Amino acid sequence: MADLRTNLAGIKSPNPFWLASAPPTNSGYQIMKAFDAGWGGAVWKTLGVPVVNVSSRYGAVNYRDNRMVGFNNIELITDRPLADNLREISEVKKRFPEHAVIASLMVETREEWHQIVRDVENAGADGIELNFGCPHGMCERGMGSAVGQEPKVLQTIVEWVKEVAKVPVITKLTPNISDITRPARAARAGGSDAISLINTIQSVVGVDLDTFVPMPNVDGKSTNGGYCGPAVKPIALNMLKNCAQDSQVGIPISGIGGVENWRDAAEFILLGASSVQVCTAVMHYGFGIIRDLKSGLERYMDEKGFKTLDDFRGKALPNIVHWEDLNLKYKVVAEINADKCIGCQLCYTACEDGAHQAIGLSSDPLIRIPSIIEENCVGCNLCSIVCPVEDCITMERRDDGKEYLTWGDRTRAGNIPKTFDDELAGGRHHWVPEPADALTKKKPRHYKG
């Protein structure tokens, strides 16, 4: 049976699933409820000088009937007095001593940092997370992402915290920066025990077409918010990978960004995360999703023979290399499984209009199964991605696997295109239809104009 126990820089929890610092961790009531449901840890809603919030705070991106594919908020840090939060931290720790309670903090001066670190440690927090990520509201006041975007300032504040902190310190990074490893390295230089990423991405989630006001609407005005939810996962995974592969970062990472099910969590761990933090999925479905997260990850680990999280943490990292180290000799082409094909022809139109005109149709309209024109197929995957049937279009290897030649190799050998019309251009001998063929091509009868 898989052991889900987690240890991130000394912060221990029964499993790697933590609630991220956000509305679900606003109170001891919510966190106790979450622990009771099975969550392993919780990062308390950011503490500091309590704020005043606006009414109407969230906006969402829906994709067809899927709601909250992306989510954004303009809520600030806690608006509750510190004393109330501290009392509740103690209560939670008393009832759930094995669970991780991490206090997220955001204040301004060195004195304030020292004071609040001591306060939360006295209350029983197992760790501290420094909120250098919030990209709305707080950053206008010189905190949150304003700190995360200035590595030197970030390092200084980490140093202030480490002057007094006895429990492990996690620095939470903002993705609103071009190179995430710079603040990550600064965090380590300042003495941070771990980092967590990503915080939300600055965003405008949409504009109301009738009122012309973006969402969320606060009395006819809006402001940029922080974007999260399933849509941001790829951005989070990339930044996680960048930090995990950087030897100058070299400290444990808590992964955040779009985790909704065990598969997402496993991906974060495979790219080097020691724990994962979840917010949007809980705001959508409640704490109950922990049952799928835990059972799914356990089943996956059992199936793969992983006994502990360490057995597969970072296992995908060696498989992400620079583009120039990819094998140019590797060649796949699409294959359509005629028995599975349902004849929607989405692959045809995607390839025809969006790729390389490598899929053909029968001249008999009753035969709806498209066919791959293999000599035109560049192996881009598009058809297999748009196909609505599982495993109907597969990418089949055509090279013999014996040759390995990368762009890097070719550069070193001087065997790369150098002029605009170079003979070595990759697409030089590919077949491309004549431009005017587009106008004589047979169109479906209902395509007008």
Add this chain to the structure above:
Amino acid sequence: MSVVRKWLSHKANALLKPPAAQDPRDDEDRYFTTAIEREARATVKTDNRQQNTELSPMAEYKPPTSEAEFAANFSPKKPLMSDTEAYYESSRCLYCYDAPCITACPTGIDIPLFIRQINSDNKDGAAKTIYESNWMGHACGNVCPTEELCEGACVYNHSDVKPIEIGRLQAHATTVVIRSKKKLFRTGKDTGKKIAVIGAGPAGISAACELRMLGHAVDIFEAKAKPSGLCVYGVAPYKLTNEEALDEVAYLQEQFGFTVQYNKPINGRMDFEKLEKGYDAIFIGIGLGSTSALGIPGEDKQGVIGALEFVEELRMNHHKTPIGKKVIVLGGGNTAMDAASESCRMGADSVVIAYRRGPEEMGAYSFEFDLAKKSGAKALFNVTPVEVMGNGSVTGVKFIRNKAAYGKIEAIPGSEFVEPCDMVLLGTGQGKQVELLEQISGVKLEHKSRILDDRGRLVVNEQYQTNNPKYFAAGDAVNGGVEVVNAAAEAKKAAHGIDQYLKR
């Protein structure tokens, strides 16, 4: 190629062609044993209750005594979708390239486009897409045999996923504009030409709309008191309500400005000549006539009526329509199935469909037969009615059993039996309006055989023009009686035929 053929054989063929009728010689016994399903069901019923929810429990309807009870018994087969349901359902559409549903639609509606327009909250646009191809868009969304057409062609059928509910989505979009009275179309520039349209049914209304789009003035002459033909007088009430059918026509009339004169039948040569003088072209959309007689003794007895006439009364008088306790419906077509389903919903104690041949040879769609069975009807196969029994009023129908011999049916001597009943509905087909059509001037004397074919249908060319060049026709009068959607498709083409003719 062989793989492709294989796919075709196991997937597409199932949809394109009905299953081949079994050679009767393979199963001779069946023709002697297949009798009243009632007996069989007595034993099957309890078994099926666990296994097959489709067959049981059978619906049991009480005779409706009020509008509310009538509405409950005749609740819509395809209820109107809410915005939420339409949003979810439209989200499932794959947006196929050159989608098979479009090809399967006789009017060629760009279905994936209107579904996408519903999904992006552009319902006016969706309705416009629908009406551009089919002026009876709302009626068709409700009454079309979508299982056999668009929904039957949906690619989801090949992956065991429920096909998109295209008919209901279509009715959803059209309802939005019909209710808001939003004008979607601008009629064409006035050409100064006038067209007379005979019949305000699906063909006549469709032709009128299209002719107005082309700039011609249109006057419709309707024999009955209401427009939309069988949509109001002949379609089962659980498919389309009177209000819905009439609202759509009112919506179209408001937008296109054609006139309709009700209770104005065109009866004879004088009427036709008057139209010929007053109009540049005449469109015939008169449909079919009343139910044909069977030609057996006793069919004039009280309690024997045409299935279509029964439906018409039902549509007009609802729960006040008289119904027998034991009803026999003669015929195996869709009208017979409708009449059977409706008799059950009217609370008849027993409803028996009687058909000359086996179930697989019925003209009705299988889903219509299933609906009749689910409503409580039973079926007698391979029986021919030979006499309607009774003394003044019907008391039963005498049948003789048949066996099939090399594609033909043959009566089995001595197999007569009487099935008791107090009402007989004839679902045995509508007559053609031969006598009326023969009155069209210049046709009857020289060219009778050229304007009507040997089955009494109007003969038209590709422009839907008859042999009298001033007359065009479409719908049931031409095709012998198919669906509303066929009438809509043909009438649109006929309108363009008229336009071409007038430009010449």
